[in-house]
Amino acid sequence: MSSQSVLQKLEILADAAKYDASCASSGTAKRNSMGGKGIGSTEGMGICHAYAPDGRCISLLKILLTNHCVFDCHYCVNRKSSNVARARFTPQEVVDLTLAFYRRNYIEGLFLSSGIVKSSNHTMEQLVEVARILREEHDFRGYIHLKTIPEADPEIVHQAGLYADRISINVELPTDSGLTRLAPDKSAAQIEGAMGKVKADLVEAKDARKRFKHAPRFAPAGQSTQMIVGADAATDSDIVGKASRLYDSFKLRRVYYSALSPIPDASAVLPLKRPPLIREHRLYQSDWLMRFYGYKPAEVMQATEADGNLPLDIDPKLAWALKFREQFPVDVNCASKEQLLRVPGLGVKAVGKILASRRHRTLRLDDVARLTLSITKVRPFICTVDWRPVLLTDRADLRSLLAPKTEQLELFVA
Amino acid sequence: MTVKQALGLQHVRLGTYYVVNLPDADDFDFWRERARALVQCEVPPDRIAWVEPGGSGDLFSHGERRMPVPPADARPVRANRRFVQLARNAALHSDTERFALLYRLLWRLQANPRIMEDKADLDVRRIEELDKNVRRDSHKMHAFVRFRLVESDPDALGEEAGEHYVAWFEPEHHILRANAGFFMRRFSNMRWSILTPRGSLHWDGSIMSEGPPAQRSDAPGGDPMEDLWRKYYASIFNPARLKVGAMLKEMPKKYWKNMPEASLIPDLIAGAQNREAAMVEKGALEFEERPDTLEGIDRAIHACRKCPIGALDNNAVMGEGPRDAALMIVGEQPGDNEDLQGRPFVGPAGQLLDVHLEKAGIDRRTAYLTNAVKHFKYVQRGKRRLHQNPGAKEIDTCRWWIEGERAIVQPKLVLAMGASAARSVLGRTVSISKVRGKPIPLEDGSELWVTVHPSYLLRLEGPAREEQARLFDADLAAVKVRLGEVRG
Numbered sequence: 001m002s003s004q005s006v007l008q009k010l011e012i013l014a015d016a017a018k019y020d021a022s023c024a025s026s027g028t029a030k031r032n033s034m035g036g037k038g039i040g041s042t043e044g045m046g047i048c049h050a051y052a053p054d055g056r057c058i059s060l061l062k063i064l065l066t067n068h069c070v071f072d073c074h075y076c077v078n079r080k081s082s083n084v085a086r087a088r089f090t091p092q093e094v095v096d097l098t099l100a101f102y103r104r105n106y107i108e109g110l111f112l113s114s115g116i117v118k119s120s121n122h123t124m125e126q127l128v129e130v131a132r133i134l135r136e137e138h139d140f141r142g143y144i145h146l147k148t149i150p151e152a153d154p155e156i157v158h159q160a161g162l163y164a165d166r167i168s169i170n171v172e173l174p175t176d177s178g179l180t181r182l183a184p185d186k187s188a189a190q191i192e193g194a195m196g197k198v199k200a201d202l203v204e205a206k207d208a209r210k211r212f213k214h215a216p217r218f219a220p221a222g223q224s225t226q227m228i229v230g231a232d233a234a235t236d237s238d239i240v241g242k243a244s245r246l247y248d249s250f251k252l253r254r255v256y257y258s259a260l261s262p263i264p265d266a267s268a269v270l271p272l273k274r275p276p277l278i279r280e281h282r283l284y285q286s287d288w289l290m291r292f293y294g295y296k297p298a299e300v301m302q303a304t305e306a307d308g309n310l311p312l313d314i315d316p317k318l319a320w321a322l323k324f325r326e327q328f329p330v331d332v333n334c335a336s337k338e339q340l341l342r343v344p345g346l347g348v349k350a351v352g353k354i355l356a357s358r359r360h361r362t363l364r365l366d367d368v369a370r371l372t373l374s375i376t377k378v379r380p381f382i383c384t385v386d387w388r389p390v391l392l393t394d395r396a397d398l399r400s401l402l403a404p405k406t407e408q409l410e411l412f413v414a
Numbered sequence: 415m416t417v418k419q420a421l422g423l424q425h426v427r428l429g430t431y432y433v434v435n436l437p438d439a440d441d442f443d444f445w446r447e448r449a450r451a452l453v454q455c456e457v458p459p460d461r462i463a464w465v466e467p468g469g470s471g472d473l474f475s476h477g478e479r480r481m482p483v484p485p486a487d488a489r490p491v492r493a494n495r496r497f498v499q500l501a502r503n504a505a506l507h508s509d510t511e512r513f514a515l516l517y518r519l520l521w522r523l524q525a526n527p528r529i530m531e532d533k534a535d536l537d538v539r540r541i542e543e544l545d546k547n548v549r550r551d552s553h554k555m556h557a558f559v560r561f562r563l564v565e566s567d568p569d570a571l572g573e574e575a576g577e578h579y580v581a582w583f584e585p586e587h588h589i590l591r592a593n594a595g596f597f598m599r600r601f602s603n604m605r606w607s608i609l610t611p612r613g614s615l616h617w618d619g620s621i622m623s624e625g626p627p628a629q630r631s632d633a634p635g636g637d638p639m640e641d642l643w644r645k646y647y648a649s650i651f652n653p654a655r656l657k658v659g660a661m662l663k664e665m666p667k668k669y670w671k672n673m674p675e676a677s678l679i680p681d682l683i684a685g686a687q688n689r690e691a692a693m694v695e696k697g698a699l700e701f702e703e704r705p706d707t708l709e710g711i712d713r714a715i716h717a718c719r720k721c722p723i724g725a726l727d728n729n730a731v732m733g734e735g736p737r738d739a740a741l742m743i744v745g746e747q748p749g750d751n752e753d754l755q756g757r758p759f760v761g762p763a764g765q766l767l768d769v770h771l772e773k774a775g776i777d778r779r780t781a782y783l784t785n786a787v788k789h790f791k792y793v794q795r796g797k798r799r800l801h802q803n804p805g806a807k808e809i810d811t812c813r814w815w816i817e818g819e820r821a822i823v824q825p826k827l828v829l830a831m832g833a834s835a836a837r838s839v840l841g842r843t844v845s846i847s848k849v850r851g852k853p854i855p856l857e858d859g860s861e862l863w864v865t866v867h868p869s870y871l872l873r874l875e876g877p878a879r880e881e882q883a884r885l886f887d888a889d890l891a892a893v894k895v896r897l898g899e900v901r902g
Binding site for chain 2: 006007010011012014015017018019032033034035036037038039040041043047048049050051052053054055056057058061062063072074080081082083097100101103104105106177181182184185259261262277353354356357359360361363367370371
């Protein structure tokens with residue numbers, strides 16, 4: 001194995017990390033390298049340094065320390081029984097790569113994860129060691145995200161939080177039964193226990209900083225998690241319910257969804273078809289509705305269809321509006337912010353603009369059109385001084401009028 | 415308008431056309447100072463030409479270049495914070511009309527101080543658009559500048575001696591100077607230069623200096639680290655998720671020529687479908703519809719080549735027993751004898767099992783006997799075929815068949831003998847010593863009992879064998895008792 005070059009290892013260990021959806025580098029403490037010995041800065045907003053042809057951004061050097069693993073999770077390309085090529089970086093190699101890439105402005109920092117080798121504690125110690133060398137020996141002030149191992153000693157996880165901006169613990173699957181079936185070496189209780197411990201550490205560190213200016217920071221960008229969608233029978237309702245419980249219980253910053261991707265050498269237990277990427281997108285949209293639009297989890301669940309899944313052809317906000325047509329039309333000239341946020345096609349920014357503009361003028365349909373991306377989508381759900389969609393909201397075929405047209409094209413392709 | 419203000423107008427020669435030459439394209443403070451004076455002298459927007467360096471000032475050669483002097487008692491110029499914020503940024507835009515727009519808005523602000531809140535106003539929309547474009551261009555500069563290492567100046571002192579990082583970037587707007595701070599704060603302890611067609615920046619670790627516009631050929635051509643970066647870029651891309659539109663939206667082609675990784679994009683896209691197909695082929699095994707009769711499964715396993723065992727010169731061995739047996743006994747895989755006879759548990763281990771089953775009072779003929787893996791795995795040694803344990807992957811693949819048998823027979827109890835058998839039922843490897851002797855509930859409502867494989871007993875000798883045989887008997891006895899309970 002030692003004969004592998006860094007280039008070969010990078011190829012294997014970046015490839016092994018490509019199924020992980022999360023790559024954010026925002027929301028951490030502001031800092032820069034002025035007055036220090038090293039390099040690096042974070043200014044609140046993360047920066048996407050490149051985009052891959054899969055449409056996902058590259059913000060961090062996202063790699064595994066090793067893809068050797070003693071666990072055997074069926075959905076994971078690195079599971080013990082998989083025949084993929086294996087490689088292992090030393091902590092110093094990861095440090096050198098991170099710094100070399102950062103100096104050339106390729107990345108915002110490092111997102112390090114790992115297969116479990118020897119023991120959970122040993123693996124977690126190696127991850128922490130990478131972060132320690134970067135922070136202490138090189139005074140690196142860029143972003144570090146460490147994926148922690150729920151089975152590891154909480155004390156080592158705590159160390160990770162002292163060096164990292166964000167730490168995450170994967171819940172893996174939306175249901176406990178899915179976890180039992182597909183990740184036999186993992187336990188839901190252990191995962192949630194680890195999340196709870198991190199939450200306690202976050203609260204404690206925040207409290208300490210109120211009292212002592214120099215109290216150490218603990219994961220200033222908080223904790224996040226990821227779940228795999230489409231590997232088990234969980235419905236969107238189950239998933240949304242699970243996510244909202246996680247947000248509530250563990251004060252998570254983000255829940256990432258990752259559509260089960262075809263993996264080389266997949267386990268025979270997995271479903272044979274991959275779920276449509278659009279499902280993952282709809283789940284992110286519903287996540288957005290809860291975080292920025294004031295929807296309750298139960299309301300998102302109301303938008304699902306009889307099978308418990310969100311419709312794929314229209315977004316969840318439109319799906320909700322079509323189910324609750326009695327809430328519309330909303331008068332843009334006098335409706336509350338909360339009501340406006342429920343209008344399909346009106347984003348948070350558009351609502352802000354409407355609220356500001358209507359203090360100066362009574363809005364007409366043309367005015368609203370200037371403030372929104374697409375008036376066609378909005379029109380059936382609002383009224384203005386010169387517009388009232390009485391007939392439109394009652395039309396039975398409203399959904400087909402508003403659903404994206406590409407969907408209809410497929411009828412003719414066949 | 416008061417008489418006093420009307421008198422103020424006397425300072426302005428009505429009909430005068432003013433030309434203001436800006437010293438730099440991004441000099442907002444200069445504009446602000448001139449604009450303030452012009453507003454105070456009540457010069458309307460359509461009487462001013464704002465000319466930036468290199469702009470076509472000749473067209474306005476007839477204009478007045480001396481600035482009017484505001485009256486001493488002129489009203490202070492009003493501009494709220496929102497306007498100043500937007501204007502400072504919008505002034506960096508490459509649109510030659512931007513200073514005129516800023517002045518027009520400033521002029522209108524005097525009569526309507528809250529005009530910036532009217533998001534439907536055309537001028538407000540335009541300045542917000544300019545601001546947005548400039549912010550986006552700045553953001554892309556933060557993201558897409560690519561430094562290349564130049565080993566020069568070996569006599570330089572300090573930790574980073576001789577290392578100079580140089581980038582070539584082509585911003586769309588006049589944003590270079592405004593973004594100097596970002597790069598300085600990020601790369602404080604590095605010596606770097608950013609060269610652009612609009613000017614250049616140089617940081618030596620303590621002092622920022624500006625240089626003249628540069629050409630692409632002034633910047634270095636490559637960096638050994640780019641091979642690693644390209645390898646990373648290609649590897650982190652998941653071909654199963656191709657979304658070219660989403661990429662182009664955030665990384666338009668105009669930026670590609672200065673990004674080393676972008677040269678890979680056409681090939682990555684072109685190869686994606688094949689790579690995904692290969693991943694799916696290597697990954698998801700294309701099982702056809704599973705037969706719903708035992709005879710159908712029997713036929714299908716003979717044709718199964720989903721793992722390498724099936725390709726050996728061997729038979730396939732189907733389970734046997736009543737179609738509605740309450741007890742299913744699962745072994746590891748057929749051995750040499752089983753393979754030759756085409757029946758499970760007929761070799762030495764099977765004979766030993768028979769002895770123990772009889773002892774426990776379980777009639778073999780009432781149970782359904784089968785194996786986790788349907789084919790005999792062996793290596794040829796001369797004339798002998800030596801048994802080999804199936805791998806986890808092979809057991810998992812063969813689960814497809816044993817799950818079919820379980821679905822048809824629907825046993826109330828499953829007795830798994832050995833770790834392979836337990837894995838084929840549970841999907842995970844368990845430690846037999848930890849789970850033996852107690853039921854494990856299964857999803858379909860039945861129960862799994864785990865014990866050792868009789869061939870394990872065959873390998874032991876003396877007291878160890880006696881001890882294990884006793885434990886094996888105890889496990890079978892517990893199953894017998896439980897069988898009586900679940901049968902009711």
